[in-house]
Amino acid sequence: MLTRFVEGLFCCLSSRSSNVVVPIETSEPSADGYEFVEVKPGRMLRVRHMLPERPVVEEPSGQGGTVSCKRKITVYRNGQLYIENLGERASAELKCSGETEANSTVEVELAEGKSTPPVSPPDGRTDPAKEASREGTGEAQVRGQRRKPKRTIIIDCERRISACKGTHPDVALFFVHGVGGSLDIWNRQLDFFSRLGYEVIAPDLAGHGASSAPQITAAYTFYALAEDMRIIFKRYAKKRNVLIGHSYGVSFCTFLAHEYPEQIHKLVMINGGGPTALEPSLCSIFNLPTCVLHCMSPLLSWCFLKAGFARQGSKEKQLLRENNAFNVSSFVLRAMMSGQYWPEGDEVYHAEITAPTLLVHGMHDKFVPVEEDQRMAEILLMAFLKVLEEGSHMVMMECPETVNTLLYEFLLWEPATSPSSKTISKSRPETAKPQSDQSRTVPEDRPCSARQASNSTS
Secondary structure (H helix, E strand, O other), rough: HHHHHHHHHHHHHHOOOOOOOOOOOOOOOOOOOOOEEEOOOOOOEEEEEOOOOOOOOOOOOOEEEEEEEEEEEEEEEEOOEEEEEEEOOOOOOOOOOEOOOOOOOEEEEEOOOOOOOOOOOOOOOOOOHHHHHHHHOHHHHHHHHHHEEEEEEEEEEEEEOOOOOOOOOOOEEEOOOOOOOOOHHHHHHHHHHOOOOEEEEEEEOOOOOOOOOOOOHHHHHHHHHHHHHHHHHHHHOOOOEEEEOOHHHHHHHHHHHHHHHOOEEEEEEEEOOOOEOOOOOOHHHOOOHHHHHHHOOOHHHHHHHHHHOOOOOOOHHHHHHHOOOOOHHHHHHHHHHHHOOOOOOOOHHOOOOOOEEEEEEOOOEEEOOHHHHHHHHOOEEEEEEEOOOOOOOHHHHHHHHHHHHHHHHHHHHOOOOOOOHHHHHHHHHOOOOOOOOOOOOOOOOOOOOHHHHHHHHH
């Protein structure tokens, strides 16, 4: 602690940066799968690319299922988002939360709102009694404003969702870490899936791990880092790609899923937060000068240990050291936090994603509340939320076996095609009356929605 303080004080007096930033030279791929990719002239990213041997290509056991992704998203001038799901619901076998029924309507506030209105009936009809109460409480004016949409987005496509077998050469798994991490935080996942025959790709973000650390803050904005991830993705992408992101890395996975909807087969978000646009905070400790942050680095590391892990013992400290978690320079940390500006990534942006998504949340996470992931599950078209009670923000390091099992089950998941359900859904008239409470009872094998999960725990 005293040494860090002296170094920071010296860099303040000498008016120079405390971190030494140099580009890493190119090198040939090593036996462990490490290689360096030049994303910009002089900027190298370390990538762990593990391509297992595939002596026999296993044929898929089933043809998978086709899901009709029909969605109407309406943004109203009073700050409300109105989502109408018109496609057929994919029958889920995962015991998770967050799936949205077909022919359902979801009405939510935008990110600026303070509350989330209830879900409307499946046929979009409203209760006359509630309408009368709205008239008395002054909500008629709000409904009048909502009749004038600001913009309307129509999504109409068919997605074929099949199980991702590790022995297939057209499947690739991408792992993207967040602020302060490195590709080493995925070591247990990379080893697990490579042994199963999957091709795995995990890059170090700029300034993290063994990647180059430019001396300009523009290299650490969201758009600059997203462009780096685009180059990595285009270099290693296969026919069916699965993106696994953690924390800030979820935003880059969302960006790629939105840019390449046909190539993203499935999506995994681990403690990624809600579907809100990114904007750096004006009142943040990371706005302090670099030398001050360098002096405070031991304190920041201790705070990260307290907030990122459910337990703070010698095992967790060793995990931080071995996996290079939160081991970045103060300059890079400050530039990363101040560069999180992404106004396009709002709820409408996330609602346009049609890839099946698994959300994993550690219950003890002090960085991302569980309500944010529940909100994300409500906005996404086909999402499954799984909350791990024994994990926190670094859940993939705390309980890797559980996370690996969840990811593997999600990779093997495919919707069951039911011709009978398709016939019923197509023959259902638009003016059908709302179902009774008994007929709308959720079966045990069907995951409840995120809103139902939150109501049951409250």
